[in-house]
Amino acid sequence: MKRLALLSTILFLCLSSAPGTVCAMLREIIYNAPQDINSNAPQDINYNVPQDTISRGVRDSLLRTVKQDSAGAVSTPESLLRDSLVRDSIIRDSIIRDSIIRDSLIRDSVVRDSIIRDSIVRDSLARVAAREAIRYDFSPVYQTDVYVPSAQEVPAGQYSGITYLGANRYAVVHDKLNGGGIVFFDIAITNNGKVASVKATVPAFTSKSKVSGRDNEDIAFVPAESVSGAEAAESGIVSGTLFISSESAQTIVEYTLEGKETGRSLKVPSAFKKDKIVANNGFEALTYNALNKMFWTTTETPLKADGKDSRLLRLQSFDSNLKAGKQYLYKMDAPVKTAAEGAAAKAYVHGVPALVALDDGSLIVLEREVYVPNGGLFVKALTSFTRTLLYVVTPEVSVSGSSLSSTSPAKSAAPSSKKSEFLEKRLLISFSTSSLNLANYEGMCLGPELPGGWHTLILIADSQDGSNGLTSEYIKVLAFR
Numbered sequence: 001m002k003r004l005a006l007l008s009t010i011l012f013l014c015l016s017s018a019p020g021t022v023c024a025m026l027r028e029i030i031y032n033a034p035q036d037i038n039s040n041a042p043q044d045i046n047y048n049v050p051q052d053t054i055s056r057g058v059r060d061s062l063l064r065t066v067k068q069d070s071a072g073a074v075s076t077p078e079s080l081l082r083d084s085l086v087r088d089s090i091i092r093d094s095i096i097r098d099s100i101i102r103d104s105l106i107r108d109s110v111v112r113d114s115i116i117r118d119s120i121v122r123d124s125l126a127r128v129a130a131r132e133a134i135r136y137d138f139s140p141v142y143q144t145d146v147y148v149p150s151a152q153e154v155p156a157g158q159y160s161g162i163t164y165l166g167a168n169r170y171a172v173v174h175d176k177l178n179g180g181g182i183v184f185f186d187i188a189i190t191n192n193g194k195v196a197s198v199k200a201t202v203p204a205f206t207s208k209s210k211v212s213g214r215d216n217e218d219i220a221f222v223p224a225e226s227v228s229g230a231e232a233a234e235s236g237i238v239s240g241t242l243f244i245s246s247e248s249a250q251t252i253v254e255y256t257l258e259g260k261e262t263g264r265s266l267k268v269p270s271a272f273k274k275d276k277i278v279a280n281n282g283f284e285a286l287t288y289n290a291l292n293k294m295f296w297t298t299t300e301t302p303l304k305a306d307g308k309d310s311r312l313l314r315l316q317s318f319d320s321n322l323k324a325g326k327q328y329l330y331k332m333d334a335p336v337k338t339a340a341e342g343a344a345a346k347a348y349v350h351g352v353p354a355l356v357a358l359d360d361g362s363l364i365v366l367e368r369e370v371y372v373p374n375g376g377l378f379v380k381a382l383t384s385f386t387r388t389l390l391y392v393v394t395p396e397v398s399v400s401g402s403s404l405s406s407t408s409p410a411k412s413a414a415p416s417s418k419k420s421e422f423l424e425k426r427l428l429i430s431f432s433t434s435s436l437n438l439a440n441y442e443g444m445c446l447g448p449e450l451p452g453g454w455h456t457l458i459l460i461a462d463s464q465d466g467s468n469g470l471t472s473e474y475i476k477v478l479a480f481r
Helices: 002-016 019-031 035-040 056-063 077-133 229-235 339-344 377-383
Strands: 142-147 159-166 169-174 182-189 195-201 216-223 240-246 251-256 261-265 283-289 294-299 312-318 324-331 347-357 363-372 385-393 426-433 441-446 455-461 475-480
Touching (some): 159 283, 159 455, 169 216, 169 441, 195 475, 216 347, 240 283, 339 347, 363 441
Parallel strands (some): 159 216, 216 283, 347 441
Antiparallel strands (some): 159 169, 169 182, 182 195, 216 240, 240 251, 283 294, 294 312, 312 324, 347 363, 385 426, 441 455, 455 475
């Protein structure tokens, strides 16, 4: 009887109500229907949900839920279940995919970092192996030539530093020219170490520069990564940049081979700033080694804080990122002239104007003493002299050398009688010049290799524009193995 009453009610509603109202009332009836409604459900809706897929409680909940879309269509519990399963599958697949991507990124990052780390270690080991494979005996060091260029080959000037570009090409710095003071020398050297010819060229970018007064003293060539120094020497390919030390500004600035400043410079420690040096005795020496990727510099004479007469210099290193590295103490030999004699002279200097960094990590240091007395040309010619000593030191492996932080204040290593504080040095060669051949050797660099495994060392003299005929632009060639 209950069922008959229900059907009668439904029939009455269908005949007397609007379709939308019927649907609403039907939902109300279904929601409030007895739990055994499943036995009398419409035949076009499949309620047979497998028991192993969904629990009875969830199934009954779905049976009580009917949704109507905007078109009046009804979503069945079966479609809701299917959508739920699809959604869960999509979420699960998304989580798996994200996990795979994340794991892949982590793995790739680890691999990449490992490759970079291994590359750095490998390059470092390769440089160490290359250094260990190189052994310089320096016994003996030969002078193969002293060449005096004509005024047509090299005009009188103030050529202070030199660096090798490859083949016969060199970049030289003139301390009184504008801009970076860059001049190019072509020096042809024979297989027996003789200078065959020299030609100096002042590029337009130097002569036309409006920048002046920098007192540029030394120069170092940094070859491009793709062209090694050896390749450049063999092929004549020149690709890289030049770093130039300015004594007046106490800076070391990078230039292109076309003479333009790149905006980069070595990060000079505060201990070497302009107010810390004796006037006109700042950065005179600069060198770079492509194998070790390291710069080296020092002041010409001791820093103010180290004492004018201490003979103590600080050899400062910089890495390829232009950051200051370790600093080493170097003590010059005692000069021939006393401080009083030097002060009374027309021109006097005792210091280090040049360095050369070698592939094995060692440095060649040029110590120089120049004396020109007051008086007429005759007096000067009789008593003027220069004395040059070339020493080799090995900062990284020196037993005696004391390594300092580049940020250490100057007073932290005041001169001491303790020999162990200074780099151990070995004399390679020494020579003097006088009135007949007075040569103020100030620039030095490696040159081409000669047959038999001989290395060349090229020295150039700063004649101070000829000094009224007292001296000339000498070029000296040394050979060593």
